[in-house]
Amino acid sequence: MTTYLLLCTDKQGVPHDYPRLLAADQRRNQASYLNGLKQRHRDETDDDGQLLRPRGGPLLATILKTLDCEAYRDSLAPTHRVTGGRGQQYEPTLVSGTHKVTQDQRLALLFIAYVLGQVQYAPPSAGAIVGLDGRVHKVSLDPRRYAELEGIIDTLRTWIQTPSADAPPVVLNKHCPLCPFRADCRAKAEHDDDLSLLDRMTPRARQRYHDHGIFSVKQLSYAFRPRRQ
Numbered sequence: 001m002t003t004y005l006l007l008c009t010d011k012q013g014v015p016h017d018y019p020r021l022l023a024a025d026q027r028r029n030q031a032s033y034l035n036g037l038k039q040r041h042r043d044e045t046d047d048d049g050q051l052l053r054p055r056g057g058p059l060l061a062t063i064l065k066t067l068d069c070e071a072y073r074d075s076l077a078p079t080h081r082v083t084g085g086r087g088q089q090y091e092p093t094l095v096s097g098t099h100k101v102t103q104d105q106r107l108a109l110l111f112i113a114y115v116l117g118q119v120q121y122a123p124p125s126a127g128a129i130v131g132l133d134g135r136v137h138k139v140s141l142d143p144r145r146y147a148e149l150e151g152i153i154d155t156l157r158t159w160i161q162t163p164s165a166d167a168p169p170v171v172l173n174k175h176c177p178l179c180p181f182r183a184d185c186r187a188k189a190e191h192d193d194d195l196s197l198l199d200r201m202t203p204r205a206r207q208r209y210h211d212h213g214i215f216s217v218k219q220l221s222y223a224f225r226p227r228r229q
Helices: 002-008 017-040 103-120 143-161 182-192 203-211 217-221
Strands: 059-065 070-082 088-095 126-130 136-140
Touching: 002 143, 017 059, 017 070, 017 088, 059 103, 070 103, 088 103, 103 126, 103 143
Parallel strands: 088 126
Antiparallel strands: 059 070, 070 088, 126 136
C-alpha cells in the first residue's frame, strides 16, 4: 500500500521519528565506512576519491542505472572473476544504520545486486551488509530471490505505466506503526472492519477466513463459540 500511495498519488504521509533516526545513523556509518576504505586503498584512488578499477580495489559510492531502474550502492567489492570476457565482476555492499541485519536491508541489497547484474551482465551470488558496529555480514543472494524480486519490479512497472485508480486492499501488519500513511490505512481498515485489525491475524489465517466467506470482524464474531466449562 505504501508503494502504491507514493507512486500513484500525491500523498506524502507523515514520517515517523524512528526511521529518521535510523537514516541519520546510516549516514554516519556510511561516512565512517567509506573513509576507512579510502584510507586502506589510499594508493588506488584518483583525485575525486573514487577507487580505480584497474588496480583491483573496490569502487566507492555511486548510482547504478539501467533502463528504468536506479540503485545507490556504498561500494562494490571485486570478486576477481572474469565471465565471458566481459571484465571484472563485483559484489555490492550496503551500509546500514542498525546492528542486526533486517529483512528490509536484505531486500535493498538484493535490488542493488539486481541492478548491478544488469550493468555487469551477470548477477552477483553474494553481497555484504555493514552493521552499525562495523561488522560485515555476508549475505547469499539466491537465484530464486532474484525471480521473486522481478515479480515485484514488474508490478511497480505496471503501476508506473498505467496507474490504477483502485488502490490495493489495506492489510494492517507489524510494519504499520513506522509507515508514513499509518493513520490513513488505520482509518480505512476500521471503516471496512477488516480482519487485519485483530492482533495475531496472520496473512494465512486472513486468507483462510476469506475462503470461508468471512471478510470482517463482525462476520467473524458470529462464528465465535464459547469454550465448554
